[in-house]
Amino acid sequence: MKSGTRALILVGGYGTRLRPLTLTTPKPLVEFANKPILLHQIEALVAAGVRQVILAVSYRAEQMEERLKEEALKLGVDLIFSHETEPLGTAGPLALAKETLNASPDPFFVLNSDVICEFPFQQLLEFHRNHGKEGTIVVTKVKEPSKYGVVLYDDVGCIQNFIEKPQEFVSNKINAGIYIFNPSVLNRIEVKPTSIEKEVFPVMAKEKELYALDLTGFWMDIGQPKDFLTGMCLYLDSLRRNHPEKLSTGTGINGDVLVDASAKIGSGCAIGPNVTVGPNVVIEDGVCIKNSTILEGAIIKSHSYLESCIVGWRSTVGRWVRLEGTTVLGEDVIVKDEIYINGGQVLPHKSIAASVPDPQIIM
């Protein structure tokens, strides 16, 4: 077997933080920048030579499994679903998949499924080989480290300590949720609910078996709508620098905008900056959209204004509607003409006929 051929993705549960989108679509299949979240990760893994991906899931979703197997086939990667009968935290799923992960002496990747960045798998593998220890975690710089657990490490990357939510500044580097381990790490983990961050990493650090690799470029945990949109902006910015040909241009398009080829955009629109428009979306004349994601099959009627929102699959937004403040429409929502929604989270199949000026959940 080739080196670095296996990866485990911690998919976990129902993706409740990304509701109402995840009420009708499993989180890994929610399109981020017109591609299911999980495919961003699998494609990057495949590009780094991974041939076998284990998805650690705590619920069965046949729709997801079928869809992903199709995609895996196209990418030439072997997809294995590892089902937890009870939630096993962030470490337990490794023990559950021990057999597959132990099949080769080569290191394997582990990543959280909510993370979006310019995945540095090749670089991670090289760095890991060079220091020769048991594990490496990718760390990323954040603006407000006091909200996270920060990582302290020396000049060569050897981790000394983890500090949860530091009050005083000690470091601005946090765990990015992307790891590489030698199979020997499996000796440290049992099949029971375990946190890899809190129970496994501190021990490894004490034994000087854990190193940190600095991530260059953007990073975002997109598990919540607000961060999903922030992550989209960062992703499009990265696309602008690395693959500008993938972004849309033309009249009515401002800044970084990604429009599926099958979407239709009317005249007199102002789309962008930071907008993704999914397949078969119809945007009528005179619509303004900023910092938003429009998912497949949605219809945005004339003269509407959308800022910082996610419009769910096959939803219809009426004329002269204003959506803002991280409003999320679930699947097949209808927003009537002239309605204003600020920070609304609208559950699937709802029809909205009265304005919602203050953030709330619309059941």
Place this chain on the structure above:
Amino acid sequence: MLKAVILVGGPQKGTRFRPLSLDTPKPLFPVAGRPIVQHHIEACVKVKDLKEILIIGFYAIAQMEKFISEMQALYDDVIIRYLQEFTPLGTAGGMYHFRDQIRSGNPKAFFVLNGDVCADFPLQSLYDFHASRASESLITIMSTEATHQQSVNYGCLVIQRETGRVSHYVEKPSSYVSTFINCGVYVCSTEVFPKLAAIFHSKANESHFCLNGNGKDQGHIRWEQDVLTPLAGTNKLYALPVPNWWSQVKTAGSCIYANRHYLELYKETHPERLVNAGFKDDGGDGSSHLICNIYPDVHIHATASVHPTATLGPNVSIGPGVKIGPGVRIRESIVLENAVIQDHTLVLHSIIGKESVIGPWARVEGTPTDPDPNKPFAKMENPSLFNSEGKLNPSITILGSRVNVPIAKIVLNSIVLPHKELNRNYKNEIIL
């Protein structure tokens, strides 16, 4: 021969009408494309034998003269004059002060109309009723029915069903008296002046003892308390309850409500003032062109320019020189002269001040305070600006004159004073 007196008050009054009254006297504020008092004048000129309209108030003549001469030119069968009170004399003091002007020419009777009401004024039937009781009626009050709860905010009258005599009258009682209320519209016989003279002189005597009582001029006479209340029960005060639409115009919010009703009345009285068909004649040749999408009723001033892709109505009045861009949507609103509303913008339940500019994709929205349509006889509520917690009550949005709303901003349930450049979103705020 008949006359009419329209009492319009002055700049110290109508503060609840701010910021709209900051640059236009409230009686001249356009509702359904016509100044509020023009609707009174139009009702008066329709009355048979009505020869003169006297508008009494304490606005400076300079503020009123242009309007008066326009009205005079428009209705040249009737003499229309403005009489300025030297000091606020109360609802009846002004009439007493100008009694010679009212009595001259010996009218059979005269109407008195409060300037701050809007209605489908049934002046002819009110006069006919009064005339049928002319031998004893000094004053006939136009009355309408209100809800039990709201009646106490008005002058309440007890009417004898058979005769129409008012047996009891209380202005804004603290407990329930009657659901019949005073509409502020009257027919008076000239014999009312000796009554007013008696009240004037008795007040003059009182003032020797208590230094003008409440500090007001001795000529200050309150029509309701000093005249109507004592007359009740004397067989000289009559009332005619009418089912016609009627509302006070105390707050700016009530203008949106009045606008809707006056527009509806135009369908009968002045269909030419409405553009409900959505087409405009291009001249004598019978050809016409599309104005824009219309949900009736809509009034658009001839000098306004509206893009054909805009959608207006119901209940919208567009003033002179206004420019409305492509894809604009306006509903339940009044847009004042020379305002500019740019592409794709939405205006709901709002009044847009003169020369204001609203950028594209903006949203200017208010909350109506209309009477509850499910309650018979419910009237417009005139809630105070703030609730008991000190927060602004949601109401219509008002932009004063020359307010600038930039692209894609929202102004919700807010009141913006004149000459403001807004640069963020505003919700439930007063912007000084």
